[in-house]
Amino acid sequence: MRRVAITGTGTINALGHDVPATLAAFREGRCGISQLNFRDVDRLAIQIGAQIHDWTPEAYFNRQQITLYDKFTQFTLLAAKQAVAEAGLTFEGRIGLTSGVILGTAGGGLNTWDENYRVVYEEGKNRVHPFVVPKLMNNAAASHVSMEFGLRGPAFTVATACASSNHAMGLAFQMIRSGAATVMLTGGSEAMLCFGGVKAWEGLRVMSRDACRPFSGNRNGMVQGEGAGVFVFEDWDHARARGANILAEVVGFAMTADAQDIVMPSAQGAERAIAGAMEDARINPEAVGYINAHGTGTAANDKTECAAVSHAFGHHADKLMISSTKAMHGHVIGGTGAIELLACIMALRDGIVAPTIGYEEPDPECALDVVPNTARDARVDVVLSNAFAFGGLNAVLALRRA
Template identity: 45%
Template sequence: MWRGLAEGRGAIGEVPWLREAKTQYRHGGGLLDYAPDAHFSASEQMLFDRATQFALLACDQAWRQAGLQLTEQQAARTAVYIGTAVGGSDALDAVYRDLYRDDCLTLPPLTVPRAMANAAASHIGLRYKLRGPSLTISTACASSTQAIGEAFRLLRHGAIHAAVAGGTDACLNPLVWRAWESIRAMAPDTCRPFSKGRRGMVLGEGAGVLVMETLESARARGAPILAEVLGYSANCDAGDIVKPSETGAARAMREALQDAELPPGQVDYVNAHGTGTLLNDRVETAAIRRVLGEQADRIVASSVKSAIGHLMGAAGAVELIAGLMAFERDLLPPTLNHQEADPECDLDCAPNAPRAQRVNTLLKNSFAFGGLNTSLVLRRPEVAA
């Protein structure tokens, strides 16, 4: 993903398996070259939905990079917090077709454990023998950002030793795709956040997982520190089930900065929610300006969704990992597919090309149906040291 973003390449294109579903649109951020047989046995594939497979693979990458080795006592205090918007939707799509199209009298015996929303979190716990709290957070598009934030709270209060946190979703099936088409929020071709002429969101799939621990623990074992989480906030507009609120979004950002004990002037980069819908991008721009004031004219606010699509419950975690390019490479992810400036989305979104820039503090936004708003504040590891 970092290579693609650094080269200004996108992963959005036609999803071949949607042709048979006769969907109105077929462009998404699909993992087209994914081969389950290369990673999981036949019996595991019967048990693991596509979303669970993605979560296990992402966790394996994170676990190996973190180099975390736990005693039995530490494993008993290691949490698994995974966000998902729709859980095992691939499994549900398949059994609905069996039941209602093919009139099957029986369904696969592992349907329930395969489709249940907590499957990914539970299988991560099983694989790594993690016996701490296991929580599945389903707050639509804010799910994985909130999972990371809640794990951060547990760590800060000393309730756990470490955490595996992130999110997963695999929504590119006829069931979920047709549902999103019916709400008329999808673009016919690609995602163009903050651009004049944008026509909506584009679905994607994948997972992102982080290994989290206290700064003291990471330093003591010489772990590779990617970033330090400083602040977190989550709230609900209690206004409308689908329309975003500038007030709620601004409050999440402001309270996350207060939690981090940082003034708005220290934010260098906003890893935006940036869905590419007319209303969301306009509202997020206004909320960022309300919180950051004059600093909003000096920062980049870019959307990773322009490159990979909207990963639903996994979106926040994967986009945040993409944003860590800013710390690792002094390079900001671009907002691809940008055609023309929109006066109502007048922030610098790094249109169409990555931006070489040093960043010390990153603000991550995720907003969701249900009036849910979540923001995280992160700092580069050298500053943390």
């Protein structure tokens, strides 16, 4: 099996429009959650989110492109361009034939759905733009990334709710490891912060009206975010041969299904995914120093995840650092695992563990080292990134210091 390197990173989210700004926010423990600003927000019970307020697509795309690109595609293309630029890759010739893209998203072009429902039902018009379907389809971002860079290998989208990005990155890792591809652009994006997107989540009654406080005894729900994270996964030998700067190594991946409940998580299913990622990576639990938690700030998720970690790691659980960055960038749903992978790379490369901000009081059922409120300097050699989705779908990645 081939080794898999990460050679490029890109992002846009509520904390910053690129990776350096996002990592600076992680180090500072800065919160990107604020008052939402879009049409009819006053009709919503939930009016906060990790929104990208200063987004101006005209600064990056021409009028024709904006007609074709939903916001989730715009975010993806910006992040992908950053990642490819950092990796220093071009895809001319044979490399383009053996490179591809796998991205995660849960909602796809939700802003396009929202806008066109208004056109038909509120404004009473009988026609919509002919490119509505190509704009809103879940694979739109993956297809446009493929076209932008000439990636003619495997290209598709994964939609597994909040685990979409981790599933996408895990599959990209497996393709390179098996020799099916040389380079894969992978990650995920989401742009659900519109009236319909927030209204739908309101119905679940899992949303906080004031803040996201993962693992804190007084937490009261999750907070939505938006954005994208894209990475260049590359065959290790190919990266070394061209003198690439290797940021981290992907060493393991596992996915499981709870087969239990459509919304309530299972500690057993999560534990099997955590243990499976370590087994796939051929690492002992004692080697893991940090876990980027799914950590949504809901009681069901936080308690279940802590139980899963405790069972999977046994006595070593007390020595682990586990933090949730969702209190900073919000829950980016299908894109969340990709943005969170940046915190994993920061821990490995820079020796800085991102904090769980908003932590105010202990919870006896979450009695782990959650790195409360302040980033921590620590040498970390192996990390895990957890994602547990509605539908009982779990995906865990293992990364190692390069």
